[in-house]
Amino acid sequence: MMRRAMSLAVLLILFALPLLAMAQAQEPPEFDNTEQEQRYKELTTELRCVVCQNQNLADSDAQLAQDLRKEILGMLKDGQSDDQITGFLVDRYGDFVLYRPAIGGNTLALWLIPGVLLGGGAIAVFVTVRNRNRRLAEQQQKGSS
Amino acid sequence: MIGRLLPVIIFLGLGILLAAGLKIADHKTELPSPLIGKQMPEFALPILGREETIVTNEDLVGEPFLLNAWASWCPTCRVEHPVITDLARSGKIRVVGLNYKDEKADAQAWLARFGDPYDLTITDISGRTAIDFGVYAAPESFLIDSNGTIVFKQIGMMTPEVIETEILPRLEQWSKSP
Numbered sequence: 641m642m643r644r645a646m647s648l649a650v651l652l653i654l655f656a657l658p659l660l661a662m663a664q665a666q667e668p669p670e671f672d673n674t675e676q677e678q679r680y681k682e683l684t685t686e687l688r689c690v691v692c693q694n695q696n697l698a699d700s701d702a703q704l705a706q707d708l709r710k711e712i713l714g715m716l717k718d719g720q721s722d723d724q725i726t727g728f729l730v731d732r733y734g735d736f737v738l739y740r741p742a743i744g745g746n747t748l749a750l751w752l753i754p755g756v757l758l759g760g761g762a763i764a765v766f767v768t769v770r771n772r773n774r775r776l777a778e779q780q781q782k783g784s785s
Numbered sequence: 786m787i788g789r790l791l792p793v794i795i796f797l798g799l800g801i802l803l804a805a806g807l808k809i810a811d812h813k814t815e816l817p818s819p820l821i822g823k824q825m826p827e828f829a830l831p832i833l834g835r836e837e838t839i840v841t842n843e844d845l846v847g848e849p850f851l852l853n854a855w856a857s858w859c860p861t862c863r864v865e866h867p868v869i870t871d872l873a874r875s876g877k878i879r880v881v882g883l884n885y886k887d888e889k890a891d892a893q894a895w896l897a898r899f900g901d902p903y904d905l906t907i908t909d910i911s912g913r914t915a916i917d918f919g920v921y922a923a924p925e926s927f928l929i930d931s932n933g934t935i936v937f938k939q940i941g942m943m944t945p946e947v948i949e950t951e952i953l954p955r956l957e958q959w960s961k962s963p
Contacts, residue, residue: 690921703886704921707912732919734819 669713676716683712683725688737696739818919818938825852825933826917833884833892833906840907846933849959850879851926851952853903853943854915856887857895859923865942866899869926872948873902877956882906885915885923928952930959 671677684698691702697709708729715725726738735741743751820826829841853869855862873880882903884892889908896906909915918927919938928937928951937951 704912704916707916711916731819732916733921734817734919 669709671713672717679722680713680716683716683722684709686739687712687726687729688739690733690737693736818935818940820919820935821938823935825927825929825935826914828907828909828914828917830907830909830914833882833889833896833908836889836908840905842933845881845929847931848879849928849930849956850881850904851928852881852883852918854883854885854918854920854923854925854927856885856923857891858887859885861942862924863899865924865944866902868943868945868948870900870902871945872943872952873904877953879904883915883918883920884908885920886910886912928955930955 669680671680681698685696687697687708689695689697689700689702689705689708691704692700695705697705697712711728712725715728729737735747741747741750825842825845827842829839832838832840851872855866855869869880872878880903882905884906887908887910889910892906892908896903912920918925922940924942926939926943927935928939930936936955939947939951
């Protein structure tokens with residue numbers, strides 16, 4: 641009985657070991673206030689990691705993402721605005737870091753194409769439905785006369 | 786008539802769009818640097834092995850050079866090392882190393898083992914200057930002209946083709962019209 645309890649305890653401790661790695665991997669940043677924490681969270685989820693390009697800065701464990709998070713925290717504590725902070729990254733890595741890039745010459749197509757496609761689709765559906773209704777109405781008229 | 790051609794036109798349009806997308810996708814992990822055409826960022830970093838000497842961006846202005854960001858932990862840097870060495874030995878351009886987020890001992894051991902092609906190597910242990918250069922994956926190389934302007938950036942491995950098509954033509958042009 642005693643031995644079973646012992647081995648159970650050992651097993652439990654072993655299962656808990658990965659938690660140590662987690663605790664080491666991510667030091668939680670220290671914020672001055674909750675507003676700063678909120679802005680930090682928003683900025684890091686809005687900014688893309690340049691190393692693992694399908695992740696945002698908040699989720700990425702890449703070394704550079706950690707460094708950039710540290711930079712962002714430092715800039716927040718310096719009292720810089722959100723625009724200044726995203727500008728810092730755009731100046732160095734380009735529009736790519738933004739999930740929602742500013743509307744400008746080279747991103748205009750990116751912003752317009754979805755709307756154009758949606759509008760075109762809506763018009764196509766409208767025209768098709770109207771023509772079919774007309775045809776049906778004509779057929780009905782022929783049928784009744 | 787137009788009604789019948791419309792699907793064909795839409796199909797062709799989509800086809801062109803997707804083909805362009807595929808072409809872009811070939812290079813999708815390489816981001817165009819917004820720093821091209823701009824002055825290199827300010828920095829003040831110690832020289833590897835002579836840490837008491839600090840080099841600033843101003844110190845490097847005057848003649849064109851290639852700034853090669855490398856690290857001992859970076860396997861691709863090992864692969865491109867002979868290419869960088871050949872370029873440095875050709876004497877056509879000054880090659881400066883930017884040792885990126887490395888340990889001093891590891892960096893020196895790496896150079897001792899594979900050879901040191903660099904005129905000098907500046908050390909960026911924190912990686913802060915590399916962020917200003919927009920470095921996101923070592924190796925990266927920057928061609929900087931005699932005014933200190935970044936004119937070309939190679940992301941990833943330097944190859945003989947890139948030297949042939951991007952670097953040497955610019956050097957020739959500069960030597961003609963200084």
